[in-house]
Amino acid sequence: MPDLLQIGGITDAMRERLEAEFTIHQTKRYDADKITHVVTNGHDGVNPNLMASLTNLQVISGYGVGYDAVDADEAARRGIIVTHTPNVLNEEVATTALLLMLSCYREVLRDDAYVRSGAWEAKGGAPLTRSADNQTVGILGLGRIGQAIADKLAPWNAKILYHSRTEKDVPYTYYDNLTAMAFDCDVLICITPGGPSTNKIVNRDVLEALGPQGTLINVSRGSVVDEAALIEALQSGALGWAGLDVFEGEPHVPQALRDLPNTVLLPHVGSATIETRAAMGDLTVDNLLQHLKDGTVISAVPECAHL
Numbered sequence: 121m122p123d124l125l126q127i128g129g130i131t132d133a134m135r136e137r138l139e140a141e142f143t144i145h146q147t148k149r150y151d152a153d154k155i156t157h158v159v160t161n162g163h164d165g166v167n168p169n170l171m172a173s174l175t176n177l178q179v180i181s182g183y184g185v186g187y188d189a190v191d192a193d194e195a196a197r198r199g200i201i202v203t204h205t206p207n208v209l210n211e212e213v214a215t216t217a218l219l220l221m222l223s224c225y226r227e228v229l230r231d232d233a234y235v236r237s238g239a240w241e242a243k244g245g246a247p248l249t250r251s252a253d254n255q256t257v258g259i260l261g262l263g264r265i266g267q268a269i270a271d272k273l274a275p276w277n278a279k280i281l282y283h284s285r286t287e288k289d290v291p292y293t294y295y296d297n298l299t300a301m302a303f304d305c306d307v308l309i310c311i312t313p314g315g316p317s318t319n320k321i322v323n324r325d326v327l328e329a330l331g332p333q334g335t336l337i338n339v340s341r342g343s344v345v346d347e348a349a350l351i352e353a354l355q356s357g358a359l360g361w362a363g364l365d366v367f368e369g370e371p372h373v374p375q376a377l378r379d380l381p382n383t384v385l386l387p388h389v390g391s392a393t394i395e396t397r398a399a400m401g402d403l404t405v406d407n408l409l410q411h412l413k414d415g416t417v418i419s420a421v422p423e424c425a426h427l
Contacts (some may be wrong), residue, residue, distance in 0.1 A: 122412065125150055125174070127160040130183070134159075134401045157181065162204075165189020171200075179411045182421075183404040184391075185209055185265070186341060188314040192423035202421045203407040206263060208399040209391035214268035216390040217309050217339045220363025223384045224335050225252040232379065253277055258305035260298065260322070261312030261340065262288055269309055280306050284312070298322070302329035307337060314341030314378060319386055324349040327359050335361040339390045342368040351376045354383065365390050 124142035138144055142157065152173045160166055162184030168191055171177065180190055182204045190418050192202045197244060223229065227249045234246045253276050256352040259266045262282040268290065270280050280292040287294040295301035298321060302308055308330055312318050322336070336359060338345055347368040353359035355376070363384040367373050370388055377383055391397065407417045420427065 122156045123150070123154040123155045123156045124159060124408070127166065128164040128183075129161075130159060130402050131397070133398065134183075134405050137405045138408065141409060142219075157411070159183070159404060159408065160190070162186040162189060166191075168194070171195065171198075171347055171353075179203065179408060179417065181404050181407045181417075182398055184274045185213075186314060187421050188341065188343075192421050194316045196423045196427060199426050199427060201411070201417055201424045203404075203419050203424075204421050205400045205403045206419055208403055209396050210265045210268040212384055212393055213265050213274050213311070213339055213390040213397040216365055216386070217269050217311065218272055219256075220365065220384055221307055221309070221335065221338070222252050222384065224361040224363045224382075225250045229384060255279070255306040256281065256304065258282065258295075258301045258308045259292075260284075260308060260310045260344075262290065262292070263311070263313075264313060265339075266309075266311045269311065287396040299325050299329045302326045302334070303331075305330070306333070307335040310336070310338040310340045310344050312340050312344060314343045318344050320344070320346040322346065324353070333360050335363065337363045339365045342366040342370055347374065347377075351380075354380050375402050 121141065121143045124138060124144050126144050127147055153175055154175055155174045156178050158166055158177065158180045160182055161178060162182060166180055180195060180200060180202045181191055182190065182202065185204050187202060187204045190202055195202045220406050231246050234240055256279045257273055258281040259269060260283050262284045272281065280291050281295055281301050281304060283295045283298045285325050310322060326348060350362060351374060354362055361382045365386040366388055373385060377385065391400065403419060407419060411417050
């Protein structure tokens with residue numbers, strides 16, 4: 121059987137299907153020259169030195185939509201196909217973005233603590249919160265998930281603005297300048313890919329433009345936001361609230377972020393439901409099995425679509 125290198129964890133269902141077709145190797149014990157396929161995830165990816173050592177590598181199958189931890193251009197140059205799991209997690213990540221937005225607007229964590237502490241009984245009703253209806257929402261990265269977020273916002277009567285590399289044929293307002301968009305919106309939702317081109321694109325200027333009544337939601341990559349500037353803005357009141365599912369050095373989260381009362385923090389669970397993770401696992405394995413069958417894959421990343 122062909123040799124598969126496993127980087128990171130896989131589910132029991134994935135392992136059962138893969139063991140029927142591959143000899144699976146862990147990262148510490150394998151013969152680099154024998155490895156033809158790799159299964160990995162968006163966080164671990166495949167580091168450049170490892171990729172260079174796998175001289176007979178044909179496919180890198182990624183569990184997740186993000187693939188910035190793999191040098192897809194170098195892989196394509198070498199004829200290695202990189203795949204990911206788009207579309208199957210669009211709705212779930214969009215739901216998580218709205219969950220974070222609503223939690224910030226309606227102060228869910230504060231009011232939960234208010235009830236648990238006995239303050240409701242002792243002091244009466246909690247302070248008022250803000251309505252999430254009729255807000256101007258800026259979306260950074262109007263791809264498949266960004267569009268799903270816009271669709272889910274429709275019943276809330278949101279006005280949608282967006283910033284992306286190019287203007288799209290959509291009924292929303294396009295901004296070619298992110299800071300200008302942040303100035304004009306009530307909440308900024310980040311769902312752009314990670315990587316060098318978006319590193320810290322949400323900087324101090326963007327955060328200050330969003331303002332003391334503004335809310336930042338990040339369900340993309342921690343690298344997209346200047347975390348030090350974000351902490352400073354939240355502490356000073358230059359930014360109102362932040363709902364974060366991703367962090368710059370995750371799983372480490374700065375104590376300053378954890379201590380702030382105007383944050384809602386999740387452990388990178390945007391797609392983490394039983395149903396969605398099962399669909400992601402199925403597609404990750406399907407890409408590998410289809411390549412064994414006929415040399416093609418189902419969901420190559422754009423850089424490798426021509427291979």
